[in-house]
Amino acid sequence: MDEALRLKPDVVTLYEGFNDSVAEVKTTWKQDRLFQDIVHDIGDIFISAKFLVEVVLAKQDWLSSKEEEEKVAKLTQARYLGNAEKIYEQCRKRGIYFIIVTQPSKSFAIAPEDLRGVSYEQEAAMLRKRDSNASKTKWELFFLTLVALNDAVRAWAKEQGVPLVDVVEVLSSKRDLLLTWVYPGPKGNALIAEAISKPIIAYEAQRKKAVKVH
Numbered sequence: 490m491d492e493a494l495r496l497k498p499d500v501v502t503l504y505e506g507f508n509d510s511v512a513e514v515k516t517t518w519k520q521d522r523l524f525q526d527i528v529h530d531i532g533d534i535f536i537s538a539k540f541l542v543e544v545v546l547a548k549q550d551w552l553s554s555k556e557e558e559e560k561v562a563k564l565t566q567a568r569y570l571g572n573a574e575k576i577y578e579q580c581r582k583r584g585i586y587f588i589i590v591t592q593p594s595k596s597f598a599i600a601p602e603d604l605r606g607v608s609y610e611q612e613a614a615m616l617r618k619r620d621s622n623a624s625k626t627k628w629e630l631f632f633l634t635l636v637a638l639n640d641a642v643r644a645w646a647k648e649q650g651v652p653l654v655d656v657v658e659v660l661s662s663k664r665d666l667l668l669t670w671v672y673p674g675p676k677g678n679a680l681i682a683e684a685i686s687k688p689i690i691a692y693e694a695q696r697k698k699a700v701k702v703h
Contacts, residue, residue: 490579494579494583498585499585499586499693499696500585500586500587500588500689500692501576501580501585501586501587501588502587502588502589502590502654502685502689503573503576503587503588503589503590504590504592504656504681504685505569505592506569506591506592506635506638506639506642507592507594507631507635507670507671509565509568509569509638510565510631510634510635510638511631512565512568513561513564513565513568513634514561514627514630514631514634558630558633558634561630561634562633562634562637562638565634565637565638566637566638566641569638569641569642570641570642570645573589573642573645574649577589577649577651586652586689586692587651587652588651588652588653588654588685588688588689589642589645589646589651589652589653589654590653590654590655590656590685591639591642591643591653591654591655591656591657591658592635592639592656592657592671593609593656593657593660593664593667593671593673594631594632594635594667594670594671595612595628595632595664595667595670595671596612596616596626596628596629596631596632596633597626597628597629597670598612598615598616598626598628598629598632599612599615601665602665604664604665604667605662605663605664605665606662607664608661608662608664609636609639609657609661609664612632613632613633613636616629616632616633617633628670631670632670639657643655652688654684654685654687654688656681656684656685659680659681659684660673660677660680660681663676663677663680666680
């Protein structure tokens with residue numbers, strides 16, 4: 490509302506999800522809230538401190554019960570889809586073509602060299618088979634939350650008739666292209682760009698055809 494609409498875009502793409510998953514999981518940290526706020530305020534100011542903070546906090550006690558995980562997933566879905574609906578509504582009012590995109594990630598539960606060919610569904614199933622009371626790393630919780638969010642995004646897009654680019658599916662058998670928890674390298678970015686460009690190119694062709702008719 491503050492920035493994007495001023496550019497009068499023809500197309501808006503929403504490629505997000507991981508940060509939303511992180512935000513909800515962090516609210517469940519079993520530690521002193523004041524301490525959490527202080528260290529992350531420091532981390533936001535100093536990148537080097539941020540790195541140290543993440544290393545320290547990675548060892549904390551994370552939520553682990555199935556009920557808690559499902560609760561976090563539902564909160565993430567509500568937050569994300571609520572924002573997506575607002576963006577979509579603004580686009581509809583202005584005749585802007587809106588595309589929503591699923592975002593891939595990994596949990597680090599599988600070694601990078603073994604990740605190729607392991608689908609998201611397989612990795613999620615592996616994590617869910619663990620003892621429901623077993624502790625999980627933050628990356629595993631972020632991953633499972635994002636998997637649930639992407640499922641909700643697919644359902645929402647189908648229900649609303651919103652164009653969907655399922656990048657998760659595009660990279661499903663090539664997940665070794667993810668260099669970090671969520672960022673792909675050049676090859677992965679090329680595949681993502683190609684996937685997102687297809688509906689945009691089709692939309693532009695249709696729009697030009699409509700202009701010629703009129």
